[in-house]
Amino acid sequence: MDKIRIALIGYGNVGQAFARMLMRKKSYIEETFGRTPVITSICTRSRGGLICPDGIAFEGFEPEQIPDDLFDPTLDAMAVIRAGEYDVMAELTPIDIMTGQPATDHIRTGLLLGKHVITANKGPLAWAYRELRELAASQGVQFCYEATVMDGTPVYNLTREALMGCRITEVSGIFNATTNFILTEMERGVSFADAVAEGRRQGFVEADPSMDIDGWDAAAKLTALMNVLMDVEITPDQIQRTGIGGITRADIEAAAARGKRIKLLCRGRLVDGAPVGTVEPTLVDRESLPAIMDATSSYVTIDTDLMGATTIIEEPFEPEIDHTAYGVLSDLLRILKEVTR
């Protein structure tokens, strides 16, 4: 059976969870698409790279425990990418919200080599979406990014495949789990600092949570959604952005006394033809959609010309990381569907 060869550029929690999920769905992929999925290239942050043109066997070790001696410490990400021993590149390196790098360079190089590219990194969509989209189109390859917003929840595929013919007039929602978790905890009487600590303990608040708390992560996701769904060109620094760092227990209690909650809402629309995006703490009624998004739930509402608003909700799922890994897998399945039809 023909293979589909996959490169994992970045091999942290998502990459490892994806490798495990791919093994679990190997038979499904073989039966559905007539291709055997194999991981042929891996690049890690600290251990170097691994190129195995026939596919890593994962025999005698788990995806989380690849022996060190299989890696070549002199192989960095660009070396693994340029070696080209793969059909599909999955870009899974950490995000730099302020630049979209090095992920954008990785993706551009993969596309220039004629490879299909999947990314779980919203940076490239926030900073260089149109260039990458056009490069992929001119190269005749797929560029997929379902896991960049709301993990594996199919926001982009919903719109592309299921809202065909509609013009998207607005996107809005709650996109950042960390701030939503902190606000939920604070409503329970927990201090801001303790809420951050608890989020860290549960593994979804970063060591430095300032990108979340200051609204940059939400702004990058809003930018990615607007660029892709509304066909505009906007960058995270152009979003009108207020974080939750200034929210106090007193604010939350005052809101509760009025039957309200405070949520970090995002909204992107066109005003006189120009894209306008806002991220800001907002008072919402307790019996409303944003209000019932507790802890790490999130949602996006997509307004259209032909059929009004459709909302899709991501509910908390354990382990959270599998949700993102599924987003990467769903992109791979979409690519397989295209290349094997």
Place this chain on the structure above:
Amino acid sequence: MDKIRIALIGYGNVGQAFARMLMRKKSYIEETFGRTPVITSICTRSRGGLICPDGIAFEGFEPEQIPDDLFDPTLDAMAVIRAGEYDVMAELTPIDIMTGQPATDHIRTGLLLGKHVITANKGPLAWAYRELRELAASQGVQFCYEATVMDGTPVYNLTREALMGCRITEVSGIFNATTNFILTEMERGVSFADAVAEGRRQGFVEADPSMDIDGWDAAAKLTALMNVLMDVEITPDQIQRTGIGGITRADIEAAAARGKRIKLLCRGRLVDGAPVGTVEPTLVDRESLPAIMDATSSYVTIDTDLMGATTIIEEPFEPEIDHTAYGVLSDLLRILKEVTR
């Protein structure tokens, strides 16, 4: 430019709204798929049929006002279907929840003639889905049904295109707008009878609302969702079904006193491998997803093995009928995407 020829079997509000929407999106379809959409066959309930192999011009009259003398009163639905002057048949006749007829016969005949078929009628999915799916597959044609549940909200396309590789383990939600509207009105102090009358005035409660009130409509939608998404064979009469006819103002007030609301919830799952579906009035917390579904809002939650639960919400949209028409249009676009690739 090549044409895509469409037959409308049933020409009530949805058929007319679809014809109008098709005219509005004609250029989009031509630019995207290189085909000119034309309506070549129409069958009405009381005025007979119309077959115009080159396409109805809609010049000098609106879709809602086709002159009577264009119809041949001797042409019934089966005669129009068998004449075969179309590439895509849209089955838009009224539903008979207890049998799925005559829609199922219409669809079967169209598929046997090698035509693509769209239906907005959940009856055939509730009673004969597997047969029709297999017939379409053996004929090499498309069988699409996005508008059968939650109007144009892309429940099936979401699952097919965007949750690929996932096994659906449960479907649940609020599927019936009429009962949800009545319950919402009753919470506002309106009597059951007055709520029904107001719903009729607004145009979405049937002359005989018993199919809604007794839960049959919700049961048929649940059956359709289970048959399609969970690959089971279940019929509406096998659903454990309780309607809202027995709900009194006192029940609703008692619920409110406990901070609850009463909602007609649907749930379908596998128990020891066998499909089990329930439709029943349920007490829900005021700050929960089903509780905030006011009036004609509805939602479906899809539980999966790979990524937990995804929920999609349909919000009220005026005019409601355009929402259903969009579901039919989205199926047409899907067919065009397949046949023109």
